[in-house]
Amino acid sequence: MVDLWFQLPPLVQGLLKGLAVIGVIFPIAGLCSMAERKVAAWVQDRPGPNRAIVPWVAWVPLLGRFLQRLGLFHVLADGGKMLFKEDSLPGHVNKFYFVLAPILAMIPALTTVTTVPFGAYLDGAGALVPLGLGPLDLGILAVFAVSSLGVYSLVLAGWASNSKYPFLGSVRASAQLISYELSMALSVLPVFLWINAPGREGTLSLARAVEFQSGSWQGGLTPGWGGAWFGFLMPLSAFIFLVALFAETNRTPFDTIESESDLVGSFHTEYGAFKWGLFFVAEYAHMVVGSGVFILLFGGGWNPLPWVPLADLVGWLHHLTGAAWAVAPLFVGALSIVIFLTKVLLMIFFFMMIRWTVPRFRYDQVMKLGWQKLLPLAIANLIFYAVAIAWIQP
Amino acid sequence: MITATLDHYLLLSAALFALGFLGVLLRRNALVIFMSLELMLVASTLALVAFSRFNRTLDGNVFVFFILTVAAAEVAVGLAIIVALFRQRHTLQVDELNALKH
Amino acid sequence: MSPALFTLFAALTLASAVGVVANKNVVNAAMCFLLGLVGVAGLFVQLDAYLLAFLLLLVYAGAVVVLFLFIVMLLGPQGRAAWRLTPGAVVGGLVAGALLLAGWGSLLVHGRLDPPPPDGAPGVGAALKPYAYQLFTTYLLPVQVMGFLLLVAMLGVIVLSRKADGTEKAP
């Protein structure tokens, strides 16, 4: 089967891989919306949605009932509803941009996936090879470049809606997203300073950041620390990145852009049906990708635990079972993807918990926090690590 | 189908520059004029990258870094000026900004 | 360097440049500018300048055009005549057009229209190290000047965006 895969032409391979990744991202984004409702309910001592049933599936003795209580079929019901609702187009909007905006929301959200590695497999020599759609050497730069295009959907949606709340929301969006991008980029730099220590080929690749955290690092700076996650080495960087991520993905404490209490949902006030659904899915896709980047940079990527890299885990499995499948590329690849996705889902759970824990900042507080607190902190952090890395480098 | 050569890139860059220039000359809205200016800058970066690629040096590419930096600074200052101007005069039409004339 | 891709991106860039200059609506112009930037980024990729392509997207598409849109929304659209056809502008335009045509003509006549496309130069492309070496050796002074320029620009913007009486803080 593996041989068959490698015999396919590269274009077909790329197409299949892309479809597979989109086929994973989309359901995850959909399920996240469900998880959001469930987590919200649980935090508020409610059971949450648990009624929708698909015939036959739900009649499976125990599992069906469990899935129903989990509210899984509500995803289908929601999706179906969004598809078949009347897709209204208000009369006072700029039609072209009004329709374009939700599409523009999806494009960067799905395109960033190509730049994020999401797993690794063992090649013949026993080395871990990262799995990803685009083996881009410019990893993090590409992520920032493409995801920075996401702001257009919000701005255009607000502008094209031609009414007050969306308009205010889009003004806020354009300012807030630019502001936090700065801190985000600055907080990431120490990581790449670290892995680009002298004697290495320069890289901005996310897979290389994971490689360091896998402990398979050769030469360069601090070889003995391999296996440590950057989240432990650079807690401040991780913290700044996390806060900026909340602001960039437009999540509570920083969801002033669509704050329903003062802006009635802001940029999607005038939207309904599937166009609204696209915004919704794009927001979750952004969250998935953003969490993925955070995990890759600061959370050890596809390594199960700090100081326990994937290669060790596979080695132990092989040692324990003695079976050949434990080192088969397919198994290791699947294992790494499962570990990575589990971490990403944990991150998303964290996003949701924060949503029900922290009240929303006022807009001026958001701007003040971004420019007067986070940005100087990020710069100080960068300088500190630049000096520290120059100091400890052999 | 043509093979893209240095000349093609230069022609394209010149055309872009000319379009930007046209915009600066002919438009009345300060924002559009500013965008046309940026278009001219981008045209010059395209020429630089093309030269750099076809001469197998890196200097052109490095220059583009500087152009990008200057452009970013220029946009920030320029837009701030436009906003300040709008606050004073409540217009963005450049031919209405003629206080020195009268 | 695929010719088809070059044609595609060149056409996209030119068409959207025309869009920037000819559009009455400022938002349309800004979106055309964005599209043109995507085209230029594509051309950069054709020229093996991957890093610059992404930097262009990051700086221009991610920040500059958003700033334009922000200002457009802040100040509100202006429904007046879009063109300024003063005699000076027309003459200037004609002269510039003539110069451009002359330049094109000389390129077409004297230019080597079909030199062999060289293969990728070492160090050009996604590799970061050559850029870094250039920036911090040959071009160290310009880098410092750029840093200073950015600082001055920042201060300038802060001063400019204060209201005259100094009550409002910088955004």
Next chain:
Amino acid sequence: MAAITVARKPLTFAERTYLPQILGGLRTTLRHLVRRKQTLEYPEERPAIPPGYRGVPTLVRDPHGREKCVSCQLCEFVCPPKAIRITPGAVPADSGRDHIEKAPQAFTIDMLRCIYCGFCQEVCPEEAIFLQNQFSLSGYSRAELVHDKARLYELGGTLPDAHYKWDRKLAAATAPGRAH
């Protein structure tokens, strides 16, 4: 009244970073995540109706299954939203209850107007109308939600009481040697 200005305590550094507060908040929300749920799953689980609950107004019969309402129309008069309409009629002569002057020929309560205030129950001299514990009322048409007499008795049923006021009146009226 003079306003008292209370100086707000300055925040400590830890408070200004928000972090301890966020962690404390997370502890609270995480605790709630695993707490027992407070919600009733309604159609299957019914809430316990407390005594004295004022649900849908209904007409009740006495323990012998006889109509209690004497069509005095007090409820109709007292009803704030004018939801009650009563058409009084005579009690049939051979029913054995013809000493009661009137009985409702028609009795409708428009549930689209009723505000569940309970004045009708309070004012009724015969204890014939009660707001009982039905709380879920729905229908497919407006006409369906105008309860007529049959529906009101169906909802109300029979309530225990031991007054038998009209039996005693009859007994008193027919008792030998007792005149009014």
